[in-house]
Amino acid sequence: MSSGATCKVRLFYLTRRSFRRSHIGTLTENSRSLHTRPSQCPNAPYVSPSPPRMRESEKDDDDVKPFEDIPGPRSLPIIGTLHHYLPGIGQYSFSRLHHTGLRKLQQFGPIVREQLIGGVTLLLLYDPQDIEVMYAREGRYPMRRSHTALEKYRLDRPNMYNNGGLLPTNGEVWWDVRRRAQRVLSRPPCVQSRLPHVNKVCQEFTEVLDELKSPQTDQVGDFLNLERRLLLELTMVATLDVGLGCLQGGSGEGNEEAEALMTAAHESNSTILGTDNGLQLWRLINTPLYRRLIKGQDTIYRIAQKYVEAKEAELKAEGWSVESREGPLSVLEYCLLESGLDKKDIIGVFCDTLLAGIDTGAFTLSYVLYNLACNPDKQEVLAQEAKQLLDATGGEVTPKVISEARYLKAVLRETYRLRPVSIGVGRIMQDDTVIRRYKVPKGTVVVTQNQVSCRLPQYFPEPDTFLPERWLIRRSTTHTDAPHPYLVLPFGHGPRACIGRRMAEQNLHVIILQLMWKYHVGWDGGELDCVSNLINEPDGPLLFTFHPRN
Numbered sequence: 001m002s003s004g005a006t007c008k009v010r011l012f013y014l015t016r017r018s019f020r021r022s023h024i025g026t027l028t029e030n031s032r033s034l035h036t037r038p039s040q041c042p043n044a045p046y047v048s049p050s051p052p053r054m055r056e057s058e059k060d061d062d063d064v065k066p067f068e069d070i071p072g073p074r075s076l077p078i079i080g081t082l083h084h085y086l087p088g089i090g091q092y093s094f095s096r097l098h099h100t101g102l103r104k105l106q107q108f109g110p111i112v113r114e115q116l117i118g119g120v121t122l123l124l125l126y127d128p129q130d131i132e133v134m135y136a137r138e139g140r141y142p143m144r145r146s147h148t149a150l151e152k153y154r155l156d157r158p159n160m161y162n163n164g165g166l167l168p169t170n171g172e173v174w175w176d177v178r179r180r181a182q183r184v185l186s187r188p189p190c191v192q193s194r195l196p197h198v199n200k201v202c203q204e205f206t207e208v209l210d211e212l213k214s215p216q217t218d219q220v221g222d223f224l225n226l227e228r229r230l231l232l233e234l235t236m237v238a239t240l241d242v243g244l245g246c247l248q249g250g251s252g253e254g255n256e257e258a259e260a261l262m263t264a265a266h267e268s269n270s271t272i273l274g275t276d277n278g279l280q281l282w283r284l285i286n287t288p289l290y291r292r293l294i295k296g297q298d299t300i301y302r303i304a305q306k307y308v309e310a311k312e313a314e315l316k317a318e319g320w321s322v323e324s325r326e327g328p329l330s331v332l333e334y335c336l337l338e339s340g341l342d343k344k345d346i347i348g349v350f351c352d353t354l355l356a357g358i359d360t361g362a363f364t365l366s367y368v369l370y371n372l373a374c375n376p377d378k379q380e381v382l383a384q385e386a387k388q389l390l391d392a393t394g395g396e397v398t399p400k401v402i403s404e405a406r407y408l409k410a411v412l413r414e415t416y417r418l419r420p421v422s423i424g425v426g427r428i429m430q431d432d433t434v435i436r437r438y439k440v441p442k443g444t445v446v447v448t449q450n451q452v453s454c455r456l457p458q459y460f461p462e463p464d465t466f467l468p469e470r471w472l473i474r475r476s477t478t479h480t481d482a483p484h485p486y487l488v489l490p491f492g493h494g495p496r497a498c499i500g501r502r503m504a505e506q507n508l509h510v511i512i513l514q515l516m517w518k519y520h521v522g523w524d525g526g527e528l529d530c531v532s533n534l535i536n537e538p539d540g541p542l543l544f545t546f547h548p549r550n
């Protein structure tokens, strides 16, 4: 191995502080990108001061092994490892990626190489130190390989979109949209300005719950349906500045726009995995899957455009100036007046938020409630916290309430650990890199397996137990037993992390506190696991019971 390469490997194992000290002024192209990468990331991982620890076996980094030596499932010409996933014959499953991930870990160890159909090489990482290395090398503009068909859909329509949008686009074009969009979507005052609206929608939600639930069983049928309506309403109110009335008249059923949006978002999301993987015939012809994506996206675009243009007309009528608005600017107003995004990009960003913001929130809420219902003692601690905080405000979740709700945050973090909505994150390596003493070539697609690792006993004692208290332990600054900071990363990490994290967590804080304040939540279903459908969704109906506390 060359000394330059050796130096780059060593770089990862320095403590973060010494890393900063030692590399200022020693810029290779790679280290430069580490230091000047976009810094406004609002989504730092749960901070722990523990540095990446150097493995004994890696102190001598002279012998780097070839990529081909990384163990993994046997692949065949053309179809790669597809045969391993065939129902009835194969040992793996696309719909249970977390079980498949665990199986591969047991078979091959913490780094796994896999040749997919279509010539894509995948690298699975389980060890948080390796995941940290991947992030350290993600470069100035981190690249993902996802939503490829969505990108084509948008690029084929230059009259509607300037580019592929946040989810699929890579490189400078992505950053140009991202840096402007995050000034709005991730900016604390912008997000917080929506809090009164979020409270109102969540209060309405609990009233609807009261109306709908059976007096005999305290159930509302499959709760997921209601959760999706709630998250859609919250996303619309928070981004497009308009309530759709998704919960009106009880369930909101019959509200055409809400129905159309929910179907469109779900349909679009459910085509992503199928179009990203495989032979990508949709690049040549409109396959049935690609047609479903078109239909879903046409609907989302139409509705987003309608509300952006309505707000644009309103602002024009009022003189198109910040001063003409009363109170804090809404997200949409800020986007139009201040962000520097043009109208096509604004519509594109809101299309992405409708795609990324509904099911992620609904599924996370499902898993939080499931964990609380199955652990009534923990639920009581949270209910006490909710009572103490909300009795004083008459049920209003204020910024102060959120900042003081410590147990709530521990409950959320423990849910992210046990039941995250994504298995991990994906990145395309932008340089040749060494990971775990293997040479990983530029262009390799890495998928971290955080969901699997978060249940391993070497990282978390009693890994399958729901124990929010593990996040409340006060540790000294020299602790060595704190969880590695690259294990629980439900929103990803770095400049490409979820742009909607603040919004998503604000919604979750409000609805969970309000539900805990009003109800004992019980569970009438069987054990809940997840199926992988781009993100992890509950694999059975959500049979919660909501029994009033007073």
Ligand code: HEM
Pocket (backbone or CB within 6 Å): 144, 166, 167, 178, 352, 353, 354, 356, 357, 358, 360, 361, 364, 421, 422, 424, 425, 426, 490, 491, 492, 493, 495, 496, 497, 498, 499, 500, 501, 503, 504
């Ligand atoms: C609990 C809810 C949510 C979870 C768990 C979640 C998780 C994630 C994850 C894991 C990523 C990929 C990050 C990476 O590659 O490093 C992501 C990206 C993204 N999320 Fe979220 N998300 C949630 C809610 C939201 C909401 C509410 C919005 C919009 C308001 C949103 C918009 C986006 C967008 C646009 C991206 C792509 C960002 C980019 O590539 O620059 N998400 N999210």
